[in-house]
Amino acid sequence: MSLIEVINVSKHFGGLAAIKNVSFNINPGEILGLIGPNGAGKTTLFNVVNGFFPPTKGEIMFKGKRISHLQPHEICKLGIARTFQVVKPLQRMSVLDNVVASAFLRAKNKTEAIRIAQETLKFTGLYNDKEVISKGLPLGKRKKLEIARALATQPEVILLDESFAGLNHSELNESIEIIKKIKERGITIMIIEHHMKVIMAISDRIVVINYGEKIAEGTSQEIRNNPLVIEAYLGDAKSA
Amino acid sequence: MKKYLPLIILAILSILPLIGLSSYAMHILILVIMWAAIGMAWNLLGGYCGQVSFGHAAYFGVGAYTSGILYYKLGISPWWGMPLSIVVVSLFSLVLGFIVLRLRGPFFALATLAMGEVMRVTTENIGWLTGGTLGILIQKRTWVSKFGYYYIILLVAAGTFFLIKKLIESKLGYYFVAIREDQDAAESLGINTTLYKTIALCLSGALTGIAGAFYTNYMGYIDPHVVFALHDISIVTIMIVMVGGVATYWGPLVGAIIMVFLAELIRTIPGLGAAHQTLFGILLIVIIIFLPNGIVGDFAKIKKIFKQEAPRNELN
Numbered sequence: 001m002s003l004i005e006v007i008n009v010s011k012h013f014g015g016l017a018a019i020k021n022v023s024f025n026i027n028p029g030e031i032l033g034l035i036g037p038n039g040a041g042k043t044t045l046f047n048v049v050n051g052f053f054p055p056t057k058g059e060i061m062f063k064g065k066r067i068s069h070l071q072p073h074e075i076c077k078l079g080i081a082r083t084f085q086v087v088k089p090l091q092r093m094s095v096l097d098n099v100v101a102s103a104f105l106r107a108k109n110k111t112e113a114i115r116i117a118q119e120t121l122k123f124t125g126l127y128n129d130k131e132v133i134s135k136g137l138p139l140g141k142r143k144k145l146e147i148a149r150a151l152a153t154q155p156e157v158i159l160l161d162e163s164f165a166g167l168n169h170s171e172l173n174e175s176i177e178i179i180k181k182i183k184e185r186g187i188t189i190m191i192i193e194h195h196m197k198v199i200m201a202i203s204d205r206i207v208v209i210n211y212g213e214k215i216a217e218g219t220s221q222e223i224r225n226n227p228l229v230i231e232a233y234l235g236d237a238k239s240a
Numbered sequence: 241m242k243k244y245l246p247l248i249i250l251a252i253l254s255i256l257p258l259i260g261l262s263s264y265a266m267h268i269l270i271l272v273i274m275w276a277a278i279g280m281a282w283n284l285l286g287g288y289c290g291q292v293s294f295g296h297a298a299y300f301g302v303g304a305y306t307s308g309i310l311y312y313k314l315g316i317s318p319w320w321g322m323p324l325s326i327v328v329v330s331l332f333s334l335v336l337g338f339i340v341l342r343l344r345g346p347f348f349a350l351a352t353l354a355m356g357e358v359m360r361v362t363t364e365n366i367g368w369l370t371g372g373t374l375g376i377l378i379q380k381r382t383w384v385s386k387f388g389y390y391y392i393i394l395l396v397a398a399g400t401f402f403l404i405k406k407l408i409e410s411k412l413g414y415y416f417v418a419i420r421e422d423q424d425a426a427e428s429l430g431i432n433t434t435l436y437k438t439i440a441l442c443l444s445g446a447l448t449g450i451a452g453a454f455y456t457n458y459m460g461y462i463d464p465h466v467v468f469a470l471h472d473i474s475i476v477t478i479m480i481v482m483v484g485g486v487a488t489y490w491g492p493l494v495g496a497i498i499m500v501f502l503a504e505l506i507r508t509i510p511g512l513g514a515a516h517q518t519l520f521g522i523l524l525i526v527i528i529i530f531l532p533n534g535i536v537g538d539f540a541k542i543k544k545i546f547k548q549e550a551p552r553n554e555l556n
Contacts, residue, residue: 050428076430084428090421101414102429110410153430 001064003028003157003188004049004080009058009068011041011048011212018044020212021058026157031179031189033203033220035196037232041212042192043085046159049190050082051075062157077105081155083146085162085192089134095145096121096130103152117152124148124178140171147178151187158182160191164198176202200224208232246405246489250398257390266386270393270458272493272500274451277397279480279492281447284404286478287487288413289440290420291341292349295356297473299445301363302332303452304467308376309369311456318378321453322396329449333442341437344423353470360468375463382457389458396454400447405489407443416440417487448477471517479520483527485534494535 002025011019019041026032034042047053049060051072060068067075076082090098099117100110107113121127124144129137134145143163150158164175172195179202183189193199199206200220208216208223210232216223223229253273257266278300286292306328307321340351363370370376382388407413415436418426427433456462467473476499484495502523506516531538 052424052428071432072427073430073432076428081430082428084425088422088425090418090425092421093417097414097417101418101426101431104411104414105430113411113414149425149429 002026002061003063004190005059005061006045006049007059007061009045009048009055009060011044011053012056018212019048019055019209022209022212022214023058024207024214024217026188026190027205028188029183029186030204031183031191031202033199033206034190034192034209035194035199035206035223036209040209042209043161044212045209046082046161046190046192050080050159076153076155079154079156080159081150081153081157082159083143083150083161083163085165087139087142087146089137089142089145091133091135093134094130095126095132095134095137095141095148098134098145099148099152102149105153116154120148120152123151123181125174140167143167144175144178147175147182151182155187157188157190160189160193162192162194164193164195172198246401249493250394253394254391257387263386266390268500268504270386270390272496273390273393273397274454274458275476275480275496275500276493277393277400278448278451278477279484279496280397280400280404281444281451282477283481283487283492284407284416284447285440285444287481287491288408288420289416289437291437291440292478293352293444294349294470294474294478295352295354295359296444296448296477297468297470298336298352298356298359299329299333299448300452300455300473301356301359301464301467302329303449304456304462305363305370305376305452306449307453307456308371308378308462311378312371312376313369318453318457319382321456322450325449325453326446329452330442330446332449333445334438336445337438337441341434341441353474356468356470356474360464360470363464363468370464373463373465375461375466376456378456378460381460389454393451393454393458396450400450401489403447408489412436412439476520479524481534482524483534485536485538488534488536491534491536498535 004026006022006024009019009022010017022045034045036042044053048055051070055068059066062078062080067078090101096117099120100113103113103116107116118127121130124147126141126144126148129141137145147160147163164172167175176198179189203220205218206220206223207214208229215228215232216226256269278296282293282296303325306325307318310316310321310324311318336355340348340355343351364373415431418429418431419433419436423433452467455467480495480499481492483498484493485491503516506512506519527534531541535542
């Protein structure tokens with residue numbers, strides 16, 4: 001059975017349809033890539049799954065239960081965590097405290113929350129920066145902090161919104177390793193990414209959206225050869 | 241040493257009246273401690289949880305009138321107002337929170353400011369309950385000497401201090417600060433921001449209300465213009481915390497000492513007395529520009545200014 005089912009979801013902002021009738025499933029344990037040109041509605045789709053925006057039409061199901069009417073914190077409690085494309089560190093808190101704050105979701109007491117946070121920081125390679133006030137972190141580490149914070153809520157599914165954008169080559173490789181390790185832990189991943197090489201390499205399946213509509217779904221090989229996808233990214237062959 | 245600092249200061253404050261201070265000095269000390277308690281209460285909501293309230297006079301006033309009305313309408317000792325105000329002000333905060341906590345940032349601040357004024361005007365107009373603009377006079381004071389009042393408010397302030405310290409170091413504290421830093425991020429980390437903001441507001445309100453109830457007992461007279469005052473209560477509360485240090489344990493006490501002494505000092509200068517608000521304003525501007533985290537928050541910076549004699553170009 002699918003872990004998350006997105007069923008005929010539409011999201012309108014006034015007269016603008018940011019997402020039109022999108023449906024797809026996320027299977028347990030897989031990495032699902034979500035790609036599409038700028039403004040296609042990827043982040044909006046995340047915000048709908050995560051509960052920030054209720055869908056105008058359609059349903060989101062998590063483990064067979066309807067979650068599309070819930071608040072973000074309730075959805076997080078059920079086991080879906082997310083990161084933000086525009087990173088939102090808790091600026092005047094240390095890196096450790098950032099992660100402790102999110103570890104409290106499942107920890108019974110402060111000692112346990114700190115233990116979970118420290119483990120998560122080691123896992124994401126931020127342990128040496130734990131005392132740094134997160135305002136002073138470089139972008140690469142802020143992106144990792146987003147991942148660490150999401151992981152500390154001990155989710156079943158993690159939604160990663162452009163966790164690789166703006167990273168240099170070595171940071172990119174580190175982050176790919178982290179994603180692979182997250183998958184090994186049995187956590188399902190849905191990821192938005194512009195970096196084609198990365199997404200093609202790590203995704204089990206890919207969903208492509210353009211102008212708010214799903215235009216393709218399949219393995220990276222299928223996506224690469226799909227004429228609709230090529231058209232969305234490169235334009236129509238005839239008009240070129 | 242640092243761990244025992246609160247206890248040491250509490251001990252010093254406990255024996256301070258025993259050295260035989262004048263009635264006036266005791267009055268000043270009582271005011272300092274009362275304002276410190278109010279500042280700490282504000283700091284919980286405004287400093288840690290980031291919900292800057294311009295209407296703390298509303299809680300102070302409701303607390304004060306809880307005591308006052310008990311005496312005025314029911315003939316019960318106004319001291320019962322102190323425990324009762326916890327219940328009354330918590331409920332009041334809950335209702336208020338339902339309205340104002342839907343708003344964020346400056347809109348929240350403006351809504352709380354309006355609420356404080358609404359409470360003042362309402363209290364003026366329901367004379368059958370509150371005595372209207374005539375206020376409520378407690379005919380018989382409990383004590384002539386100030387000792388009893390001093391120890392009661394010291395107990396309230398110490399209780400407030402330790403309660404807030406305990407809260408801030410717990411899960412609640414982490415959640416409050418997370419909400420202050422980024423409400424959307426906090427929400428996505430599974431924090432029920434509405435719930436925790438309401439908790440912060442109710443706690444902050446109730447603690448302010450106790451101080452208000454104490455005020456009624458201590459001063460023996462309240463009227464809407466005094467206890468619901470925008471500039472004399474709401475703004476002074478914010479100033480105390482800003483001057484002392486936002487989101488610090490000791491900031492409100494330091495701020496209260498400075499503000500109360502400054503107000504008294506200026507009042508003694510002939511021809512300048514009425515200008516103390518102006519001077520407070522100037523002080524606030526200076527603090528915001530040079531010590532944005534207040535005296536306690538920027539203490540390291542202050543120490544550096546005094547030490548920094550020879551090496552002008554220190555490495556950053």
